[in-house]
Amino acid sequence: MLPPASGTGIFVNSSEKVIRLLRQGCTNRPFFHIRRKNQHRPVIEQLGTFDPMPNEHNEKLTSLNYERIRYWIGNGAHVSQPVEQLLGLAGFFPIHPTSYMTAWRNRRATKENQEKSISVEADDKNEVKQ
Amino acid sequence: MAAFRLVSKCLKAENLSSAHFTIFKRLLNYSTVEYDEQRDPRPSFFNKDIQNLLRTLTRVDLHKVFRRRKLGDEKVRDPEYKFMTDEELQEALQKAQQKANSLLQIPPVVPARKPISKILSLDPELQGLETSKMVFTDITFGVKDSDRLIVVRQPDGTLCEAEWEVKNRINQIYFPQKGRSVKPPKMFQGTDFEDLLKRQEYEFILDCACIQFEPNDPDYQRITSITYQHINDNNGFDKLRSTRHFGALTFFLVWHKNIDNLLLELIETCYADEANSLIELYSKIKKVEFEKTNDLSMIEHYIKKCSNKKGALELALQAYKEMSHQKQNIEKGIKTAHGMS
Structure with a gap:
């Protein structure tokens, strides 16, 4: 039988616990539950959801149960990097360095693309003149 | 007007x-008329005397309160007949009265809310990370919808609190309320709304607005104010009698000093005591004193002092006086004919 979406609540005290994303959607439609879980064991508790596909208002929706997240972090749970990034963007954690790096890389890529397109246009014009 | x-x-x-x-x-x-915070309606509306007066004006008829309604989701059931002792009957009637009271609770009249513009942090270093907004919702158990923390990370890196429109949508997505939809239905806009007004489906409009919006929503106030104005101009007061919306309608009309049509209808249909309580309500909300020497003196004084439709109201009052005089004469005649005087 599949464990319930809200988690089983069963865990071993000594095992390591991680708050991480768990892919739940179907093909081409990712949807994540943010869950506390130890590997190879059923989920302990669901702490939220994350939908990476923007909706019609161009929003990505995330829900987080801050109270339970606080509780589990207080009990020594680890947080995976994607969840750390999400919590950073939510203002719950300090912003993760990876977020800054990705933002900077994206900005650089767009700038390079723009420069390339400008230079290509300039070359085209020169050819027409000749 | x-x-x-x-x-x-x-x-x-x-x-x-x-x-x-x-x-x-x-x-x-019709143009939208909102309650604003500078002239706060709350202290008057939640006053116990005023609530009682509004209840009196609603003219509760239990047959209409418990009538069959167009709800769509419930099957029609056969009525149940029971044998009861007198005590049991009294108890059942009391229960029905209590149920009617809860069904007739007037939707609250509150000023329209102000837009939210609270910026939590500015991080321009995050520009380019996302092309869409990120909405984060706190789904902690036991938090009220109005207190729930919903924040938005904009593509330019600003972290701010969500606007009302987003908040309502997200609350409905994560904590759905029965009967409410994520997008406001089309019946509240444009030609669909006008068509409903034309067909005088006032109660349907107001019931749906109550479910879909919070009472401090500017959209709620737009819809209700336009409906109330339409009712006032088309004399559709009888459609709302014995429903929870009549109190809100009366309060709206009194608040905007526009009770002439309602008063005229009350006098024409010979409800002089209700007309009196309407004038009392007016004097309480608008802090105007009227002379109280005999039964109709308050109404006369109001017509002289504050009314916009003096001619029609005076005529109606005169007709009412004559009719009540004739009634008395007839009663007297019947009594003498029966040899009782």
Whole structure:
């Protein structure tokens, strides 16, 4: 039988616990539950959801149960990097360095693309003149 | 009336430019009237005396309160007949009265809310990370919808609190309420709304608005105010009697000093005591004193002092006086004919 979406609540005290994303959607439609879980064991508790596909208002929706997240972090749970990034963007954690790096890389890529397109246009014009 | 006044003003000024034309083309329909925070209606509305007066004016008829309604989701059941002792009957009647009271609770009248513009942090270093907004919702158990923390990370890196419109949508997505939809239905906009008004489906509109919106929502106040104005102009008061919306309608009319049509209807249908309580309500909310020497003196004083439709009201009152006089005469005649005087 599949464990319930809200988690089983069963865990071993000594095992390591991680708050991480768990892919739940179907093909081409990712949807994540943010869950506390130890590997190879059923989920302990669901702490939220994350939908990476923007909706019609161009929003990505995330829900987080801050109270339970606080509780589990207080009990020594680890947080995976994607969840750390999400919590950073939510203002719950300090912003993760990876977020800054990705933002900077994206900005650089767009700038390079723009420069390339400008230079290509300039070359085209020169050819027409000749 | 507002449209009429504006038109006459324009005619006086004698400069009917195209700009003016567009203005009163819009005003010929009804314009939104909101309750604002500078003139807060809450202290008057939640006053116990005023609530009692509004309840009296609702004219509760239990047959209408417990009538079959167009709800769509419930099957019609056969009535149940029971044998009861007198005590049990009294108890059952009391229970029905309590149920009616809860069904007739007047939707609260509160000022329209202000837009939220609270910025939590500015991080321009995050520009380019996302092309869409990120909405984060706190789904902690036991938090009220109005207190729930919902924040938005904009593509330019600003972290701010979500606007009301987003908040309502997200609350409905994560904590759905029965009967409410994520997008406001089409019946509240444009021709669909006008069509409903034309068909005088006032109760349906107001019930749906109560489910879909919070009472401090500007959209709720737009819909209700337009409906109330339409009822007032088309004399549709009887459609709302014995429903929870009649109190809110009366409060709206009194608050905006527009009770002449309602008063006229009450006098014409010979409900003088209700007309009196309407004037009492007016004096309590608007802090105006009226003389109280005999039964109809308050109404007469109101007509002299504050009314906009003096002619019609005076005529109706005169007719009412004559009719009650005739009634007394007939009763007297019957009594003498029966040899009782």
